[in-house]
Amino acid sequence: MPVTTQQLIQWKQQGRAIVALTAWDYAIAQILDAAGVDLILVGDSMAVMLGYKTTLPITLAEMLHHAKAVCRGVQRALVVVDLPFLTYQESISQAIHSAGRVLKETGAQAVKLEGGYPAMVETITRLVQAGIPVMGHVGLTPQSVHQLGLRQQGKTQETAERIFNEAIALEQAGVFSLVLEHIPADLAMQITQKVSIPTIGIGAGSHCDGQVLVTSDVLGLSERQPPFAKVYTNLRATITKAVQDYATEVRDRQFPE
Ligand code: KIV
Numbered sequence: 308m309p310v311t312t313q314q315l316i317q318w319k320q321q322g323r324a325i326v327a328l329t330a331w332d333y334a335i336a337q338i339l340d341a342a343g344v345d346l347i348l349v350g351d352s353m354a355v356m357l358g359y360k361t362t363l364p365i366t367l368a369e370m371l372h373h374a375k376a377v378c379r380g381v382q383r384a385l386v387v388v389d390l391p392f393l394t395y396q397e398s399i400s401q402a403i404h405s406a407g408r409v410l411k412e413t414g415a416q417a418v419k420l421e422g423g424y425p426a427m428v429e430t431i432t433r434l435v436q437a438g439i440p441v442m443g444h445v446g447l448t449p450q451s452v453h454q455l456g457l458r459q460q461g462k463t464q465e466t467a468e469r470i471f472n473e474a475i476a477l478e479q480a481g482v483f484s485l486v487l488e489h490i491p492a493d494l495a496m497q498i499t500q501k502v503s504i505p506t507i508g509i510g511a512g513s514h515c516d517g518q519v520l521v522t523s524d525v526l527g528l529s530e531r532q533p534p535f536a537k538v539y540t541n542l543r544a545t546i547t548k549a550v551q552d553y554a555t556e557v558r559d560r561q562f563p564e
Pocket of ligand 1: 329348349350351352353389444486488509519521
């Protein structure tokens, strides 16, 4: 059965941990889906796989292109697509237009956008009223890299309170789930206990309702990983060895046999 937003909320109530990873193309999406990942995020962190230094340059057209490929590979997981920088902040109608294109053109079930109270509350309320499921994202928000850097957020009492209140405001605005990125574990735990929607942590400790990582980090494809990522295999080394073996065999005229 395909995973739904309601299913994620039920899993929170049942205490079943939610498994999320990012994907950027058909093959990766197919592998993650067949391996049982519950939620596949076409994250704008894909910018790094496209050679950009931050998530800011990626366009809606690029996100749509990759999201379509991901959706073609997925049968079960819920697919969520990031709205890229400045495709939803200008106005509510811009946000509805961008999110509407994601749902209409890709086959994804939901969008994610960064930011909290007050900036995003009305936008999220209107998207949800229009029938578009929205995932929130607070704490470290990489689209604000030039304001926040990539540091852990919520370390002082004041910033922790702000993030806590943002989480509550986003739940009230109607998000079905919330990404908590790079915040202290006890703050993530307090938010997780307070809200009735599932929290999906990345660098936010073990008390969230689910976890997400960037798949290129997990697979060892990224040039560098954030401190909270776990590298489960080193595909860079595996691919390099395979390519070198192939090159050697071609040069030695061993392949084709
Ligand atoms: O773009 C992305 O991959 C994300 C995750 C870090 C949650 O937003």
